[in-house]
Amino acid sequence: MKKSLFVGIIGAMFILVGASAQAALLDPGSGIAFGQLYGFAQSGGTDLSNNTGFSFSGPANALVVDATGTFASLGLPGFLTVVNFNDFTFAPASAVSGQTLWNFFYSGDSFSLTMDTVQIVSRNESSLTLSGLGIFSVTGYDLTPGTWTFTANQDGGAYSFSSSAASVPEAGALLLFGTGLVGLVGYRRVRRMQ
DSSP, X not given: OHHHHHXXXXXXXXXXXXXXXXXXXXXXXXXXXXXXXXXXXXXSXXXXXXXXXXXXXXXXXXXXXXXXXXXXXXXXXXXXXXXXXXXXXXXXXXXXXXOEEEEEEETTEEEEEEEOOOEEEEEOSSEEEEEEEEEEEETTSOOEEEEEEEEEETTTTXXXXXXXXXXXXXXXXXXXXXXXXXXXXXXXXXXXHO
């Protein structure tokens, strides 16, 4: 009886691990980079040393210029894949949470990055670099955490962007590890009782 119960529990755990392994996160290290099509305007200041946000010209204001990992496997960068950078405020830092920084469509799939955090890496009158954490949303994949970097040069002159998916442990692997620990504790208890 005990043996069949044990085998049943182990079987159920393998089914749960198999079901959770179906999650489709972006591959760790998958990256995407954009180059500008049109300039930007800073908001909330006189130059890049004291501005608090950006607004962008036109709805299609950047191009995908490089892609790695999952993004590359989806065919990016495609010929003239245009990106919509959304106007955003980065100061105070709490203002970025939940703002969609960019989005685009390619081959019927939707891509976007929603910002969670921001920090100023460097800034002076003619350049500003921001970085932070965010969540990728890609059709057919689970929401995936990642990092992003935005660099602006001169007043409205040039900007670039890059981001990559973070390495996150899969739920199935964590479940399997936890189950193994519980099994070892149970085995030791049984051995002590005998």
